[in-house]
């Protein structure tokens with residue numbers, strides 16, 4: 517569902533116009549999906565912050581999809597290829613925990629805040645005067661309008677499942693990291709869903725053979 521803000525009001529846009537009726541509408545959030553996104557999104561901040569602090573890398577793009585995520589990083593010099601060690605260090609940070617907080621600052625103040633914020637200031641539309649910052653205490657602070665968990669400990673265990681070398685030029689080494697959080701519960705849910713879908717297909721096939 518597309519959601520936008522117009523003249524200070526939040527507007528929800530739905531595709532199926534025929535279901536619209538005049539009056540109060542009740543909407544609900546798929547909390548399991550939302551919470552998963554919040555955890556992955558916070559993990560993206562954490563990984564980007566970790567690599568920035570350690571290797572001065574910049575995050576150039578990211579995506580969260582179907583219980584996995586990816587992050588493209590650009591390193592100013594060749595990074596060590598042992599991403600396993602980084603994974604373990606980030607995992608230790610998650611176990612230790614750190615609070616995630618937000619604050620809003622005027623755009624012109626951002627220029628005076630050292631760190632990774634400067635790298636994205638040009639990407640924020642000129643029309644935005646107040647910028648929301650998301651801070652992982654002691655690790656990272658970044659401009660972001662998304663949803664996050666309150667503490668990185670909520671992210672739980674995660675694994676880097678793929679590291680792809682995207683090549684390099686004289687100034688930048690590019691890598692794409694793919695990762696997923698470990699969730700036994702979600703794993704079993706997906707398994708059951710898959711099983712039910714396959715059973716439907718099998719039943720369908722048997723049924724059609726019977727009719728034939």
Ligand SMILES: [Zn+2]
Pocket residue numbers: 557561650660661662663664
């Ligand atoms: Zn964010």
